[in-house]
Amino acid sequence: MAAQRRLTVPGRYPEIRKICEFVAASASEAGFDEDTVFHLELCCDEASTNIIEHAYGGEDVGAIDVTTIIDNATFTVTLQDSGRPFDPTAVPAPPDINNDLAAGLSTDELSQQLQVGGLGLHFIRNLMDEVYFTFDEDHGNTMVMVKYLQGKDV
Amino acid sequence: MTDSSFTVNIEDMKRVELVEVSGRIDSSNAAQFDDILKEIAKRGKYNVVLNMAGVEYISSAGLRALVALLRENKKHRGDVRLAQPSERVVEVLSLAGLDSLFAVYNDSASAVGSF
Numbered sequence: 393m394a395a396q397r398r399l400t401v402p403g404r405y406p407e408i409r410k411i412c413e414f415v416a417a418s419a420s421e422a423g424f425d426e427d428t429v430f431h432l433e434l435c436c437d438e439a440s441t442n443i444i445e446h447a448y449g450g451e452d453v454g455a456i457d458v459t460t461i462i463d464n465a466t467f468t469v470t471l472q473d474s475g476r477p478f479d480p481t482a483v484p485a486p487p488d489i490n491n492d493l494a495a496g497l498s499t500d501e502l503s504q505q506l507q508v509g510g511l512g513l514h515f516i517r518n519l520m521d522e523v524y525f526t527f528d529e530d531h532g533n534t535m536v537m538v539k540y541l542q543g544k545d546v
Numbered sequence: 547m548t549d550s551s552f553t554v555n556i557e558d559m560k561r562v563e564l565v566e567v568s569g570r571i572d573s574s575n576a577a578q579f580d581d582i583l584k585e586i587a588k589r590g591k592y593n594v595v596l597n598m599a600g601v602e603y604i605s606s607a608g609l610r611a612l613v614a615l616l617r618e619n620k621k622h623r624g625d626v627r628l629a630q631p632s633e634r635v636v637e638v639l640s641l642a643g644l645d646s647l648f649a650v651y652n653d654s655a656s657a658v659g660s661f
Contacts, residue, residue, distance in 0.1 A: 406574045409551075430603070430634065437605045441573040511606040511642055518641060 394463040395421070403473065404451045408440045411458050415469060418460035422467045422541060431519040432469070432539060438512030439471050439535055447475025447533050467539045474532040480525050483510045551575065554582050562658045563591040568600025576607030583615040592624025595657040599630035604638050616647065629657035
């Protein structure tokens, strides 16, 4: 039996805290340890920030809809917005800092590259087990993040 | 005004600014955190120790503020060094590949003494 919860907040930075709390509560209910709950919070924080920054291009443009589903083996978070299409493949991967520093990248250049972003997406790709993006005219951007429940093989 | 859930305590130690940060730094308050760090640089203090023992949560927005301060301080031949970063801070820095960017010390005294 799947347990589903839903939260809709305005696309505004202070609201991201509510999304984190909501996801953390669902993740705790799913039985994740503290570290994993933190990872899930971090991923939802980064994904929501990207929605405001990239899909909406600013605050108070549209809403963020969050759904969590716990089933037998997985914990799924779905984030939806009605902003412009967000193509994650167009987001550059963050620089490989250690190598770039060795290659003489200045902190100036480094900071520039971090501003361009991709760091949040990099976190998500590293911390979640599955990530999907879709866009359609009716539902806007949908980002689905899946974490396997601990001790369950999928 | 965003409800801030981090605290910053700044101690002026002549050659070094010792900044104790605790709480949560996420997208909702990273801009405030960034402003506080920028104020330190504006006062011409470019040697900074950040004690991050009490930081329970930091997102990429918080990391960007740290890197921005590092960039500014390096321009002025200063540095940003970390004392006692919490497990969360160490993990997020490493996840971002930024762990080699900041020198890390076990406590504030040794970080301050390193300048």
